[in-house]
Amino acid sequence: MSIRPQDxxxxxxxLLDWTRRHGSDYFKSCVQDGAQRLFFPADPQTAGHWFANTDADRLAKADLYWVSAEMTELxxxxxxxMPEWELAPEDVPSQQGFILFEGLASLRPDYPSTAFSWGPCPRLAAQAxxxxxxxxxxxxxxxxxxAYELAGVALDSMRxxxxxxxxxxxxxxxxxxxxAGDVSINTVDGDEVVSDDDELLTSRVGSLALIKTAWLLLQQGLVDVSELQPDRATVKRLRRAGHAEDLTATRVIDLRHRTTGTGASADREFRHQWIVKGHWRQQWYPSREVHRPVWTAPHVKGPEGAPLIGGEKVYAWKR
Known part of the structure; x- marks a missing residue:
């Protein structure tokens, strides 16, 4: 499925309409089948209503984000x-959000998810x-x-x-x-994981690690963020469908390309170029009194035209 920002x-x-109409029955079935974790004691019907209502509430209030394939790859x-860091409300770009990563499925075969919504953790789940x-x-x-093709189930066979x-x-x-053990309870990535900073979850790019990385990169100068308003046809369709309140601009997140090369220091003379791999460094933010990881993109250092040391793969970043 190919989704453009304007879509x-x-x-x-x-998704919101489906969740409001069918979500309760869907989650009830998942609870009955043992496919949905419960965060508090409840019968399947009560739990189904709770999951559907809380997810619909997040979707209805969400700001929209679309991440380009190039930015998804980064x-x-x-x-x-990504190094360990403590999440704070100030790190989240919107209180509620809905984000889609273009091309994510092919880059993260362990996990099929391609879109996410977020919001404050509901009180019942937070208490537990x-x-x-x-x-x-x-x-x-x-x-x-x-998902249904992978499972060998025809979509038209669904009731x-x-x-x-x-x-x-x-x-x-x-x-x-x-x-330790209080960081996260994670069910989206298969086996239960009790820490979002767990080495396995990070190295395999679990969903929480991916989202935290995206939020960090959003705050850096290597990202271009633009707003795309719904076109006239989309506005008409949404209004006819009773979604006049959902006429939200989509924030399009793309990689900012360099237009000039990264040269060597002015007071030193180099005769070769060399590769600087992408890496994280910790930066201090005095206004918040916290350290946060900052990504340094892969680039080539040294005078332009000089021989390149090493034969590794080089990603060209152009401004």
């Missing part, structure tokens, strides 16, 4: 070496899993057609029509300093 308002509307690569503290809830969604995306799990993360 995101209608995609969100379709997020996945950078997430593999985050010791009652404030935190983040991250819902993951996967391409319905791809209930499906939205283009389907709910695929969730991640919870507490804000601030936590003891």
């Amino acid at each position: 995101l308002p209608e995609l969100r509307a379709a 997020c996945v690569a950078a997430a593999k070496s 899993t985050l010791k009652g503290g404030a935190g983040l809830w991250l819902s993951a969604y996967t391409d319905v057609a791809a 209930v029509p499906m939205a283009p995306l389907m709910y695929a799990g969730e991640s919870l993360a507490a804000y601030g300093h936590r003891e």
Whole structure:
């Protein structure tokens, strides 16, 4: 499924409509089948209503984000070496958000999710899993057609029509300093993981690690963020469908290209070029009194035209 930035308002509307109409039954079935983790004692019907209502609320209030394929590739690569850091509300770009990563499925074969929504962790779930503290809830969604094709099930055989995306799990993360085991309860990535900074989860680019990386990169100068308003035809369709409140601009996140090369220091003379690999460094933010990882992109150092030392793969970053 190929989704353009201008498609995101209608995609969100379709997913929201489906969740409001069919979500309770879907989550009830998942609970009954043992496919949906419960965060508090509840019968399947009550739990189904709770999951559907809280997810619909996040989607309805979400700001929209669309990440280009090139930026998605950078997020996945950078997430593999992202250092540990403590998530705070100030690190989240919107209180609620819905984000789609173009081309994510091919870069992260272990996990099928391609889109995510987030918002404050609901009180009942926070009490049970985050010791009652404030935190983040991250819902993951996967391409319905791809998921059913993988399972060998025909979409037209379903009794209930499906939205283009389907709910695929969730991640919870507490804000601030936590003891080991309190960082996250993660079900979107397969086996339960109790820490979002766990080495396996980071190296395999789990969904929470991917989102945290994207949020860090959003704050840096190597990212271009533009806003795309829904076109006239989209506005008319959304209004006819009763989604006048969903006429939200989509923030398009793309990689900013360099226009000048990275030269050597002016007071030193070099006779070769060499590769500087992409890496993270910790930067101090005095206004918040916190350290946060900052990504340094791969680039070539040294005088232009000089021989290149090493035969590794080089990514050309142009400004």
